[in-house]
Amino acid sequence: MPLALLALAIGAFGIGTTEFVIMGLLPQVAGDFGVSIPTAGWLVTGYALGVLIGAPLMTVLGTKMSRKRVLLLLMALFIAGNVLSAMAPTFGVMVTGRLVSSLAHGAFFGIGSVVAADLVAPEKKAGAIAMMFTGLTVANVVGVPLGTFVGQSLGWRTTFFVVAMIGVIGLAGVAKWIPEMPRPEGVRLGHEFAAFRNTQVLLAMAMTVLGFGGVFAAITYIAPMMTEAAGFAESSITWLLVLFGLGMVVGNLVGGRFADRALMPMLYVSLGALSLVLALFTVTAHNKITAAVTITLVGALGFATVPPLQKRVLDQASGAPTLASAVNIGAFNLGNALSAWLGGLVIAAGFGYTSPNWVGAGLAAAALVLAVLSGALERRDIRCENPVAADAAFEPAHVVTERH
Template identity: 80%
Template sequence: MPLALLALAIGAFGIGTTEFVIMGLLPEVASDFGVSIPTAGLLVTGYALGVMFGAPLMTALGTRISRKRMLMLLMGLFIAGNLLSALAPVFSVMLIGRVVASLAHGAFFGIGSVVAAELVAPEKRAGAIAMMFTGLTVANVVGVPLGTLVGQSAGWRVTFGVVAGLGVVGLVGIARLVPELPRPQGVHLRHEMAALKNAQVLLAMAMTVLGFGGVFAAVTYIAPMMTRVAGFSEGSVTWLLVLFGLGMVAGNLVGGKFADRALMPMLYVSLSALAVVLALFTLTAHDKVAAAVTIVLIGALGFATVPPLQKRVLDQAHGAPTLASALNIGAFNLGNALSAWLGGIVIAAGFGYTAPNWVGAVLAAGALVLAILSAALERRDSTAGTSLAAAPVEQPTPVRH
């Protein structure tokens, strides 16, 4: 694999760390600024909304410059946002810093996916995308726990300062290692927007919302589920999340490898298995060992869908994949927000802390249905195209004089 993929993975590691580390530092941040935990939770919500709206906005702004230069600008934005968070004198300034950093998230992964795919041969593209996303998955295993530990011992501002430093490393890596790939000729914002009229692109994004949403329906409420149902101590939640992160790393690599060989079958297997495992989590959540194993499987099966879905969007968007790719990253965050909301509804309705697992299973099953529908439509269109190509051309009848 090209060294340029390492630079992209480092940037992804920093972005993944800053996205999730705030969850473990909310009490410290709330205490320092004198705000409530729910108010501090706006730092999570604001980041997610920034990703959703920032993905199309930043991608549109970057249509007139090279992808390498845009990636460098996005890392600069990421660095500025984290520095602003680290130095924020009041809560509102930190919230602005979080939003500024989040604006780089969707566009970085969207444009980075396109660059990663262009750096390798066509049959290795899903693997290259998975290599970049490895930075995000490793962040959940290493970056988030270490960032939380540093924040709790040395102060949360130090954590965000270190994350900004990771951004600097990523920026230098991109500047030194990513080649200046030529921009496709004749591709402008209207061409990028036109790709969104493709039903297959929209179906892939819908699969992303439902499939990964299924994962976050369970993971969002993993702390109360594991402490109040499985019987783990509160201190055990950290290493359970590390197990989840390890599953994500493994699933990402396996998904990238097999998506290059058989993309749709990979989606069928991972989504169907994910739906089954999420449903079983309702039962295994009552046993510590079974719960820990299930958490690893959810991480692995959930992230096994990421490289094939991202590649599916790139393939179906044809000559204008950048905006569609970035929007698909926003779709992940939309799925996270939707599933967390639905999971909260079933808990509030009195169905218990394991009820979000059923929500996740239904969402994953819905993604599987969409995958089957997408493949069926593709086969129909392919058959129709073949029939038209094979149809004999009627010769005009000669005119007799």
């Protein structure tokens, strides 16, 4: 792996750890501040909303700076937010700390995706993006379970101090290994915003919101779901999160590999399977073995959508991808916020800790509908532009051979 991609992966590891570690610590944080589990869920929702706001905001603020300098600034902001979270005297300050750290999230992954794609050949772009996101997925195998264990053993505040130190390492990696990559000449902010007039860009972002939102509907409340429904001990949450993280690693790599070959079919399969597995989770969550298997599948299928969706946005906004890429990262977190909120609503309404899985299944199914629509519109546009080539492209190879 090029050292520049390794630097991006280290930063992604720190960001992924702070984003997901709160799931395993939610009961401890809620108890410490004297709030309910659904209220503590705002630490997830607030973070996600911060990513949604911070992605375009920080990207716009960085339009006059080199991409490397923006990445350094974002890592510094990430460190400050985690230190504030670790020292928070009240729940409100804790939410503020989460918001501060979240401002770095969207722009880091958005700009990082562009940098990663620029470092490799065109046919390897999705793989490079997936390599950067490997830091995020590995965080769920190592960082999140370790952070959960540290939080349960030494207190959740210690976890956030450790995450801040990971951020320092990420900052050093970006400073040392990311090359100076100035913003391309001739690209203006208005040019960046023009990408949002592309229907395919908007459809891809909507798929992002709904598809990954389906994952978070289940995972946000994984700790109470597994202890109350499956009967796991609180200490078991750590290794359950390891299984989720392992699924993410596999799904991310598979998604990156096949997105460079057959992007839309990869989305159809992963989103359809994700919806089905989330629906089944309402049943499998009541058994320890099936619950553990399902958690792994949710991680794998959820992250199999990430590289193709991110590459889809980069392809469709190829003339000015930076802002669109960052906003799409925000779209992932809009889905997180929406699903965490909806999951909290159904729990608060008395439907039980497994009920968010139904929310997730519905969101993933809606994303699949949009993916099918997006593919149909793309085929229509190709046929309108070049009917002969389109007919050849969509016919079996032996038919084309016989015709000619």
